[in-house]
Amino acid sequence: MNLSTSSILDIADLLTRVDDDHELLVELFFIFRSVFPAHLQSLADAINVGDVKEVQTESHTLKGMLLNLAAPRASAVASRLEEMGREKQLGGMKEALAAFQVEVELLLTQMEECVNGLRR
Amino acid sequence: MKILVADDDPLSRRMLEKTLHKAGYEVVAVRDGSEAVEQLCKSDGPRLALLDWEMPKLDGPTVCQEVRKKKDQGYVYMILLTSKGLKTDIVTGLSSGADDYLTKPFDSEELKARLRTGHRILHLEGRLVEARENMRFKATHDALTSLFNRGVIIDLLGREVSRSRREKVPTAILLCDLDHFKRINDTYGHLVGDEVLQEAARRLVLSVRSYDYVGRYGGEEFLVILNNCPAATAPSRAEEIRTAIGGSPIETVSGALSVTLSIGLHQADNWGSRPFEELLHEVDSALYAAKAGGRNRVSLAKPEISSDQELVSRSTQS
Numbered sequence: 001m002n003l004s005t006s007s008i009l010d011i012a013d014l015l016t017r018v019d020d021d022h023e024l025l026v027e028l029f030f031i032f033r034s035v036f037p038a039h040l041q042s043l044a045d046a047i048n049v050g051d052v053k054e055v056q057t058e059s060h061t062l063k064g065m066l067l068n069l070a071a072p073r074a075s076a077v078a079s080r081l082e083e084m085g086r087e088k089q090l091g092g093m094k095e096a097l098a099a100f101q102v103e104v105e106l107l108l109t110q111m112e113e114c115v116n117g118l119r120r
Numbered sequence: 121m122k123i124l125v126a127d128d129d130p131l132s133r134r135m136l137e138k139t140l141h142k143a144g145y146e147v148v149a150v151r152d153g154s155e156a157v158e159q160l161c162k163s164d165g166p167r168l169a170l171l172d173w174e175m176p177k178l179d180g181p182t183v184c185q186e187v188r189k190k191k192d193q194g195y196v197y198m199i200l201l202t203s204k205g206l207k208t209d210i211v212t213g214l215s216s217g218a219d220d221y222l223t224k225p226f227d228s229e230e231l232k233a234r235l236r237t238g239h240r241i242l243h244l245e246g247r248l249v250e251a252r253e254n255m256r257f258k259a260t261h262d263a264l265t266s267l268f269n270r271g272v273i274i275d276l277l278g279r280e281v282s283r284s285r286r287e288k289v290p291t292a293i294l295l296c297d298l299d300h301f302k303r304i305n306d307t308y309g310h311l312v313g314d315e316v317l318q319e320a321a322r323r324l325v326l327s328v329r330s331y332d333y334v335g336r337y338g339g340e341e342f343l344v345i346l347n348n349c350p351a352a353t354a355p356s357r358a359e360e361i362r363t364a365i366g367g368s369p370i371e372t373v374s375g376a377l378s379v380t381l382s383i384g385l386h387q388a389d390n391w392g393s394r395p396f397e398e399l400l401h402e403v404d405s406a407l408y409a410a411k412a413g414g415r416n417r418v419s420l421a422k423p424e425i426s427s428d429q430e431l432v433s434r435s436t437q438s
Contacts, residue, residue: 017135019228024138031130060174064203065131067225 007072008103009110014070022118029111032065036104039065043081043100047093055093056085062100066107074103122166123235125149126156126183127201128175132224136170139228143235153178157186160196167194168238170222170231173202173213181216188217195245197238201226262336264314265321273335273343274400280333280345281396292354292387294344294361295403296324299380299415301340308374315372316379320365327364341407354387358418366416380416382407387420 018024039062046054059081066075077100084093123145127133137147148166150156154177159165169187171180178186180200187196200213200221213221219241220234260272268276277293284291298304298320305313317340324334324342337343346357362381369376384406386399399421406421413419 017225017228019139019142021138024135028131028134031134035130057174060203061129064129064174064224067203068129068131068135070225 008074008106009114010070010072011114017068017070026115026118028069029115032069032111033108036062036065040101040104044097047097050090052085052088052090054085056082059085069107071103071107074100074107077103121168121239122146122148124156124159124166124169124171126151126153126169126175126180127172128152129172132172132201136226136231139231143232152176153180153183156183157190160187160198161190163194165196167196167242168235169196169198171198171200171218173200173209181213181218184213184217195242197241199234199238265318265336267321267325267342268333268335270335270337273333273337273345276333276335277343277345277400278396280347281391281399284347285391285393288390289348290350290354290387290389291391292346292349292351292357292385293399293403293421294346294358294386295337295384295400295407296342296344296361296365297382297407297411298340298365299382299411301379304377304379308372308377312372312374312377316370316377319370320379320381323364324361327361349387351387351389354385355418355420358383358385362416362418382410382415383418384408384410385418385420 014025015022018028039058043055043058043062046052046058059078063075063078063082066078077096081093081096081100084090084096121144123140125133125136125140125147127136127149128151133149133151137149140147145168148159150159153171153175156169156171156175157178160169160183171183173180175183180202184198184200187198198218198220200218201224202209202213202221203224210221219238222231222234260269261267262269267273280291283289298316301313301316304316317336320340321334321336321342324344328334328344328346331347332349333343333345333347335343344361346354349357362383365379365381369378384403386403386406391399402421406419410417410419
């Protein structure tokens with residue numbers, strides 16, 4: 001996936017998937033914000049200690065959440081991390097994690113803008 | 121209809137919950153595989169399930185295997201949810217007992233369409249079970265009266281006598297015969313005779329407890345087994361049954377007919393080691409004695425039946 005050309009949050013796709021239910025969309029963003037930090041921390045810890053199995057598990061979970069949120073860029077990086085875990089490829093994991101954190105920060109910002117837009 | 125959603129991802133779980141709720145389902149949501157197995161194996165548990173592949177405790181394919189192994193009644197239609205897209209993964213999932221799979225992120229229309237397939241399968245299974253139950257009923261019940269047929273009631277007698285002996289609980293055996301039934305058939309025709317048999321069967325069933333057994337033993341003969349019925353109370357129970365038939369006329373298309381019942385009664389608090397066939401023979405002799413004694417009465421069976429062992433129960437009508 002080319003990260004520069006794909007959207008951070010495909011809001012049209014997400015709205016289709018939730019049957020245009022704005023209330024549910026806001027609720028999903030809220031759930032993500034509340035559960036995401038713990039998973040990110042577990043992922044970072046696993047990378048630090050070289051626990052490739054845990055890297056695979058956590059990045060798989062995060063990928064699933066991000067796919068549900070129609071966040072293609074962040075989910076693509078999570079998918080890359082999952083593959084690195086599966087392939088036991090420790091080299092480059094920290095860089096991939098850093099890239100993932102950047103993508104998620106961008107996503108959280110877009111989510112907030114989206115929520116504000118829906119409230120207006 | 122109830123549906124189970126098993127997913128440890130709260131986002132996915134909530135999306136599924138809301139989508140399915142809007143589609144009219146009653147959603148049961150759980151967070152791990154062992155909770156899913158527990159819910160699906162309940163007798164009134166959901167018959168449709170959406171199972172995430174990766175879950176704590178048990179993964180989706182293992183949940184499918186466990187449910188297929190443990191649940192012997194009521195098919196559960198299970199769909200695996202997965203972000204795995206490899207052919208080998210799909211084969212693994214379906215081999216575990218899943219009926220279908222859906223790739224995450226799911227499309228709500230596709231999800232609903234796949235669930236409709238599940239409905240069709242469950243509906244078909246329901247019809248098959250119903251047909252099997254109908255066949256089983258026909259094989260074990262008398263077509264005219266819907267009572268147990270001769271083979272089944274004799275089998276039940278054998279089992280109850282054994283149980284009575286094993287658990288040391290008393291059982292009473294009643295062989296009943298409608299008096300002058302041939303005369304009803306000859307006078308009013310067989311259709312009226314059938315009406316009498318049906319109503320007599322209905323009254324017999326109503327006059328016993330839900331855990332007693334009533335079967336059609338022959339043409340107008342019925343075998344009644346009263347479980348856990350002490351010898352001291354068996355005669356009065358037999359009298360109640362006799363009165364249930366003779367106490368009021370039976371309405372037929374040819375008018376109300378008075379019908380009476382003769383009963384041979386065998387009762388014991390301990391059957392010892394005697395075979396049930398012997399007991400059946402003795403109760404038959406008791407019935408014969410009731411007939412010979414004037415009908416519409418209860419006669420008590422003994423290994424050597426004699427007239428002084430007969431219970432006085434002749435009604436005022438006879």
